[in-house]
Amino acid sequence: EWTTASIVDDQVAKVRAQVGDGRAICALSGGVDSAVAAALVQRAIGDRLTCVFVDHGLLRAGERAQVERDFVAATGVNLVTVDARERFLDALAGVSDPEEKRKIIGREFIRVFEQAERDLKAEGDYRFLVQGTLYPDVVESGGGTGAANIKSHHNVGGLPEDLQFELVEPLRLLFKDEVRRVGLELGLPETIVHRQPFPGPGLGIRIIGEVTADRLETLRAADAIAREELTAAGLDRTIWQCPVVLLAEVRSVGVQGDGRTYGHPVVLRPVSSEDAMTADWTRLPYEVLERISTRITNEVPEVNRVVLDVTSKPPGTIEWE
Ligand code: XMP
Numbered sequence: 001e002w003t004t005a006s007i008v009d010d011q012v013a014k015v016r017a018q019v020g021d022g023r024a025i026c027a028l029s030g031g032v033d034s035a036v037a038a039a040l041v042q043r044a045i046g047d048r049l050t051c052v053f054v055d056h057g058l059l060r061a062g063e064r065a066q067v068e069r070d071f072v073a074a075t076g077v078n079l080v081t082v083d084a085r086e087r088f089l090d091a092l093a094g095v096s097d098p099e100e101k102r103k104i105i106g107r108e109f110i111r112v113f114e115q116a117e118r119d120l121k122a123e124g125d126y127r128f129l130v131q132g133t134l135y136p137d138v139v140e141s142g143g144g145t146g147a148a149n150i151k152s153h154h155n156v157g158g159l160p161e162d163l164q165f166e167l168v169e170p171l172r173l174l175f176k177d178e179v180r181r182v183g184l185e186l187g188l189p190e191t192i193v194h195r196q197p198f199p200g201p202g203l204g205i206r207i208i209g210e211v212t213a214d215r216l217e218t219l220r221a222a223d224a225i226a227r228e229e230l231t232a233a234g235l236d237r238t239i240w241q242c243p244v245v246l247l248a249e250v251r252s253v254g255v256q257g258d259g260r261t262y263g264h265p266v267v268l269r270p271v272s273s274e275d276a277m278t279a280d281w282t283r284l285p286y287e288v289l290e291r292i293s294t295r296i297t298n299e300v301p302e303v304n305r306v307v308l309d310v311t312s313k314p315p316g317t318i319e320w321e
Contacts, residue, residue, distance in 0.1 A: 004181045008040065011170040011182075015044035019128050024168055025120060026130035027113055028053045028071070028079075029200060030063050033132030033171060035071060035192050036183040040170045041130050042077045043186060049130070050078045052116045054109060057085030057216065058202030061224040066191060074188050080120075084112045092204065092211045096249075098321035101211065105201040129165035133172055134179060196241040197276065205321040209248035218302045219246040222266045225295045230270075233288045240273040242282075245320045246303075254304030256297065263304035266296060270308075271318050279313040 019041075026038040028051045042049045053067050064081070072079050091104050120126045171179055183193040199205060203223070207215050223244040230242060245267040254261045268289070273279035293306040309316070 004178070004185045007174070007178065007182055008043070008185050011040055012044040015041050015168060015170055018166075018168060019045050019048070021048070022128055023048045023050070023120075023124050023126040024128035024130050025049075025117060025126050025165075026051045028067055030059065030067055030195075031132075031198065032176075032183065032193060032195055033134060033179060034130075035067075035132075035188060036179050036186065037130050037132035037169070037171050038071075038077060039075045039183065039186040039188055041168060042075050044170075047078050050080060050120055050126070052113060052120075053079060053081045054112050054116075055081060055083050055085060056088040056105065056109065056112075056202065056204075057213075058088065058105070058204040058211070060198070060203065060227070061220050070189050071192060074192075075186070080116060082112055082116055084108070087112065088204075089211070089213060094210060096209050098205060101204055101321065102201050105204055109200075127164075127166060128168050130168045130170070132179075133167075133169045135171075135173055135175055138172055194236070196236070196239075198241070199319055205319055206243055206245045207248050208245060208250075208320060214302075215246060215248050218264070218300060219244065219266070221300045222246070222296045222303055225299060226268060226292050229288060229292045229295065230284075233285070235284070235288065238272070239282045239284075240271050240276065240279060241318070242268060242270040243319055244268060245309075252305050254297075256301070256304055261304045263302050265305040265307050266303050267307050267309050267320070268292065269318065269320070271313070273313075273318070276318060279318055281308075281310045281312060 024041055024045065026034065026041060026049060028034050028038060038049065038051050053064070055064050068079065068081060071077065088105065088108055091108050092101060095101055095104060117126070174182065180193050203216055203219050204211050207219055226242060226244045230236060230239065247265045247267065250265055251262050252265060254263055270282040270284050271279040272282045289308065296303055296306050
């Protein structure tokens, strides 16, 4: 019988057979797939798995804690966090072009991960690399195996092709809904299992213009408010995701508190979708929009205007960059 529990048992046995008494590394992104893959492998080989989490400084509020505290509490996994915030900021300084930003973020991620990998290899026999590849990824990439098929174009978790690793892909036969059920079966918190998609390059591609520490702080605050209110309104499973985008190089006049301001707009981009290939803008209740707008303009001093993106995909993509 094809129950979730039997999928777990089956995959745990397969991982044990593959890894033997070797050691494995897994890059955690904060997303569902890598979290479930890691939890499954940790169930199979325990502390011979080490997870690496790169804090590139482009995360949303609370995401690092979610990995360091909640994921570790749920799984007992060995975790190494690499704080690379400054390095990414330095690399992104002066860059506004979206593709350039993506390239830099991807490149720096690989360099940081390679360093972490070398450090681990100096300590033990780490020969295996865990990847949260799902069945649709396998089909998309032609069904082959190996590093060349990692969806590097879309995931900052995309890793260099010359790493000397054997891949462990325990989710290779599963669809997303099955992965979520496996995650729950393994005791992962709902906040991780039902996390909405979030791009690997993170807030870096939601600041239109150069990425700076101040702008990140502004966007992180606005984004946290939008997410809080959407969650409070019970809309998390209705919307696919709701990027909040900071138009860092646009200013408009406002009145806030006692005086005239000249601040930045943020864009709310709530979308409904099945697979992110096409999307419709979500008709959010006016009261929810109003609460988000009022709170952001009250609580985030740099933002004096909140606007709504009412474009479908196509022609608009979900992200602005
Ligand atoms: P777009 O903007 O292309 O986004 O309509 C489609 C979906 O993909 C996510 N996205 C990314 N995910 N790395 C990722 O892991 C990326 O570079 C990336 N770019 C976009 C986006 O959030 C949406 O869910």
